Amino acid sequence: MTNAKIPLAEALARTQWAAVLTPAQMERVQLDASERIVKAGAHVCTRGDPPDYWLGVIDGLLKMSSVSHDGKAITFTGMLTGGWFGEGSILKNEMRRYDVVALRDTRVAFIPKQTFQWLLHSSFGFNHFLLNQLNARLGVFVSLVEYDRMLDADARVARCVAALFDPQLHPQGEPRLTISQEELGYLCSTSRQRTNQALRVLENAGLIKADYGEITILDLEQLRNF
DNA sequence: TCATTAAATTGTT
DNA sequence: AACAATTTAATGA
Numbered sequence: 001m002t003n004a005k006i007p008l009a010e011a012l013a014r015t016q017w018a019a020v021l022t023p024a025q026m027e028r029v030q031l032d033a034s035e036r037i038v039k040a041g042a043h044v045c046t047r048g049d050p051p052d053y054w055l056g057v058i059d060g061l062l063k064m065s066s067v068s069h070d071g072k073a074i075t076f077t078g079m080l081t082g083g084w085f086g087e088g089s090i091l092k093n094e095m096r097r098y099d100v101v102a103l104r105d106t107r108v109a110f111i112p113k114q115t116f117q118w119l120l121h122s123s124f125g126f127n128h129f130l131l132n133q134l135n136a137r138l139g140v141f142v143s144l145v146e147y148d149r150m151l152d153a154d155a156r157v158a159r160c161v162a163a164l165f166d167p168q169l170h171p172q173g174e175p176r177l178t179i180s181q182e183e184l185g186y187l188c189s190t191s192r193q194r195t196n197q198a199l200r201v202l203e204n205a206g207l208i209k210a211d212y213g214e215i216t217i218l219d220l221e222q223l224r225n226f
Numbered sequence: 227t228c229a230t231t232a233a234a235t236t237g238t239t
Numbered sequence: 240a241a242c243a244a245t246t247t248a249a250t251g252a
Binding site: 180181182192193196200210212213 | 234235236237238239
């Protein structure tokens, strides 16, 4: 991973929202922010945790999931490099509603709740960013509900992958994702076998390129509308 | 650098 | 779920 070496300060400076902050605001963010390496399989946060931080993926891959009463795991979506999340719980000041688990070793940035709220109250541009972020996420979940109603696994994988590469949610991500078909299956709620078939359907359609342990997006727009 | 082996991932049933 | 084939990573000469 090339990102593994860039310092936290630089990763923060490269974010979309950093561009709209004043130098003074950015200075405080740099002072307050911290980072942690979350091992594969470990939790970044758990349902019921207090929303003490706004979180960003510096490098790696996370999944947001929940466990139903009978113990079955449900995955909602994934977060990859460049993604920021957790603002919903802070805004509503309620406990976290999901588990966030690392699918592989992942560097996570932590912005304290107080700093986040200070930005919210002092920066018009930051509000604008958040509005776009929430709107983009709403679109993702509308799409999720939609493909949940149709049983076509090919379309489900297509939308799921498209959601991962939403440019609004993951601006600095390359059009390539290092992920096994098994991991992707966890994110899409499809079996590994079915994920494998769907990927080849999508590859034949010219929308993606599937290689060993990674996939490349060729046509994001068509993936969305598959 | 090359060959061998183990581990991970993929393709198929 | 099980199995075989393929790719990558690790090891040592």
